[in-house]
Amino acid sequence: MFFFCDREKKNILFLRIFYFILIFIINLKAFASQEKLIIAHRGASGYLPEHTLASAALAFGMKADFLELDVISTKDGHLIVMHDLTLNATTNVEEIFPERSDINGNYYSMEFKLEEVKRLGVNERSKKRKSTQLFPERFPNKHTFFKVPTLEEIIKLVRGLNKSHGRMMGLYIEIKGFAIHKKFNLNPVEKLFEILDRYDYREVTDPIWIQSFDSEVLKLMRKKYKTKLRLTQLIGENRWNLSKTDFDYLKTSNGLKEIATYANGIGPWMQQVVSGRSITGDLKLTAIVKKAHELNMIVHPYTIRADKLPSYADSFNHLLHIFFNQVKVDGIFTDFPDHVFEFIEKNKKRKNIFKL
Secondary structure, three states: OOOOOHHHHHHHHHHHHHHHHHHHHHHHHOOOOOOOEEEEOOOOOOOOOOOOHHHHHHHHHOOOOEEEEEEEEOOOOOEEEOOOOEOOOOEOHHHHOOOOOOOOOOOEHHHOOHHHHOOOOEOOOEOOOOOOEOOOOOOOOOOOOEOOOEHHHHHHHHHHHHHHHOOOOEEEEEEOOHHHHHHOOOOHHHHHHHHHHHOOOOOOOOOEEEEEOOHHHHHHHHHOOOOOOEEEEEEOOHHHOOOOOOHHHHOOHHHHHHHOOOOOEEEEEHHHOEEEEOOOOOEEEOOHHHHHHHOOOEEOOEOEOOOOOOOOOOOHHHHHHHHHHHHOOOEEEEOOHHHHHHHHHHHHHHHHHHHO
C-alpha cells in the first residue's frame, strides 16, 4: 500500500483534471463522425440553395465533417463558389444583365467582375434556361435573396464556426474548368494555393481535400505546385466531356495504380460502385472500392441524395447501409448531411450493443 502526502494528492488530482480537459478539448475539435466522413455536397443543398453562406452554415449545424465547394474565377481573378462555369442555373443573371450573354445564351462567370457577380441573387437550381426547379420539393427557386460567396468568405465562415462551436468542419474544394479558365488567361489553381497558404492550409494533416475530374490538374498541383494537401481524383464518364481525362482507363487496375502516384483517394460516381441488381436480385458491386483500398486510397463516392434514390435502394437509410456497411466506402458526398449523421450514430449504437 502506498501513502501520498497532500501535495502529491493535489498533483495527481491536477494531472487527472488536466488529462480530462485535454481529452474533452480533443473530442470537441474532432470531426462529427470519425470512421465515415460526411461531405456536405455544396453545403446542406437538400434544404437551401447550393453554395450559399446559409447552406454552408446549415451543413455545419447538421454535423458535416467536410464542406464540398466548387470554385471558379471571375474576370478580375477572384475565386467564387459556384458549381457551373455559367451563372444561368443558380442566379438571376438574365434579369440583372439581360444583354451580357453569348450567342448561346450562356453567362460565363469569367466575363463578369466580382462587383457584378455580387449584384446577383442566388436561387435554388433550375433546369437549364428554364424556370422549373431541378428538385421540385426543395427550397422554392423564386426566392433570390441569397448571394454568391467568395472562397475567402466561405473559409472565414467555416473557421469562425469551428472556433465558436469547438468542432471541426473541413473543406473539400474542386477547381472547375481549368482548361476554359486558361482561355480567359486565368489561373484558378495558382490563386487557390495563394488563398489556402494565407489561411494556413499547407500540410497533409490539415482539414482540407482538393478534388478534380481533370487528372492533369491534380498532377500539376502535386508536381509544379508541390502541394502536400490531400488530393482526390474524381471519376466520371467519358461521355460527360468533363475533361480530356480518360475515365474508362482510370477505372482499370492500371488506371487506379496511376492515380495512387499523385492522389490520396478517388471520388467515383455512385453508379461505378453499385451498378444495380442482377436478375436474381443480388446487388451488382464493382471492384473499384476494393482495388482502391488495396492501393491505400480512400473512396468518397458522389452524390447520395434522399430525393433521388437509385432503383436498387428501398429507402435512403437502405442506400446508406449499402454504401457504408456492404461496400464499405470511407465517406460520401451528400445533399442531406443530417440524415447521414443520424444513420451513422444509430449504427455506432448498434455496434456497441453487439460488443456487450
